[in-house]
Amino acid sequence: MPEIxxxxxxxxxxxxxxxxxxxxxxxxxxxxxxxxxxxxxVKDLINDEFIDIKRRGKWLIFELHNHYLLSHLRMxxxxxxxxxxxxxxxxxxxxxxxxxxxxxxxxxxxxxxRMNLIKKEDLEKTESIQKQxxxxxxxxxxxxxxxxxxxxxxxxxxxxxxxxxxxxxxxNIYANEVLFYAKINPLKEAGKLTANECELICKGAKxxxxxxxxxxxxxxxxxTSSLGVTGRFQQKLKVHKKAGQPCPTCHKPIxxxxxxxxxxxxxxxxxx
DNA sequence: AGTGCGACCCGAACGC
DNA sequence: TGCGTTCGGGTCGCAC
Numbered sequence: 580m581p582e583i584x585x586x587x588x589x590x591x592x593x594x595x596x597x598x599x600x601x602x603x604x605x606x607x608x609x610x611x612x613x614x615x616x617x618x619x620x621v622k623d624l625i626n627d628e629f630i631d632i633k634r635r636g637k638w639l640i641f642e643l644h645n646h647y648l649l650s651h652l653r654m655x656x657x658x659x660x661x662x663x664x665x666x667x668x669x670x671x672x673x674x675x676x677x678x679x680x681x682x683x684x685x686x687x688x689x690x691x692x693r694m695n696l697i698k699k700e701d702l703e704k705t706e707s708i709q710k711q712x713x714x715x716x717x718x719x720x721x722x723x724x725x726x727x728x729x730x731x732x733x734x735x736x737x738x739x740x741x742x743x744x745x746x747x748x749x750x751n752i753y754a755n756e757v758l759f760y761a762k763i764n765p766l767k768e769a770g771k772l773t774a775n776e777c778e779l780i781c782k783g784a785k786x787x788x789x790x791x792x793x794x795x796x797x798x799x800x801x802x803t804s805s806l807g808v809t810g811r812f813q814q815k816l817k818v819h820k821k822a823g824q825p826c827p828t829c830h831k832p833i834x835x836x837x838x839x840x841x842x843x844x845x846x847x848x849x850x851x
Numbered sequence: 852a853g854t855g856c857g858a859c860c861c862g863a864a865c866g867c
Numbered sequence: 868t869g870c871g872t873t874c875g876g877g878t879c880g881c882a883c
């Protein structure tokens with residue numbers, strides 16, 4: 580279940596493995612995964628090479644000479660580098676073969692991930708990237724920024740934290756953890772948060788995301804990022820998926836509720 | 852404009 | 868080797 584920390588781990592790992600390898604062939608085994616024209620996607624990748632890998636929120640941005648390959652892993656997308664001779668697995672949907680006999684394979688059991696190949700000059704008008712809000716690590720992410728963004732919002736803060744146009748990259752797991760850190764009830768109306776509470780959200784987001792990236796991400800189910808790097812941040816989770824277990828602070832049971840249709844974990848005693 | 856919700860997927864968990 | 872149903876997760880598109 581990759582979130583921003585997993586995406587960052589994948590970015591760093593792949594950068595060491597696939598830059599400057601010439602692309603020989605591209606196989607699309609599940610065409611709906613490609614948002615742009617599939618034939619053009621294949622044609623434009625062949626004979627090019629990845630020269631850098633960037634990230635914006637949960638989007639991976641593979642830079643080529645004249646294009647960007649945008650990739651969103653959603654819940655279960657993973658990249659693996661394998662020898663081209665290896666058998667293609669059931670859930671491997673996109674195979675990018677290099678001239679050195681290796682493949683970059685995109686594996687996704689749920690088929691939820693998406694890829695898009697765009698011309699470089701089109702990045703500025705690509706909405707999925709441009710509408711991303713501030714990264715948790717951005718200095719501009721301050722309590723006054725959040726106060727402005729939350730102003731007049733009637734939705735519960737938990738739902739608003741998942742809005743990628745405000746803070747880019749916070750997913751369900753980290754939203755739960757940030758609210759626990761900030762001692763804020765997930766149902767509290769976003770527009771009613773105080774400056775102090777916004778400050779705690781900033782600090783929590785920065786601290787939790789930094790730590791999660793350091794640890795290689797979170798492992799829920801069997802998620803393994805590319806090349807066998809396993810996230811260890813799961814051990815640090817305080818409330819997510821901990822329904823019924825004692826709160827690390829007050830030892831009262833963690834509760835699981837639905838907020839905006841999404842599973843939400845919190846301590847009703849600490850997060851009033 | 853802001854909000855709510857179904858659709859997209861399919862393996863796991865659950866109910867009987 | 869039980870089998871049908873429900874759930875979850877991020878994002879988009881559509882309805883209101």
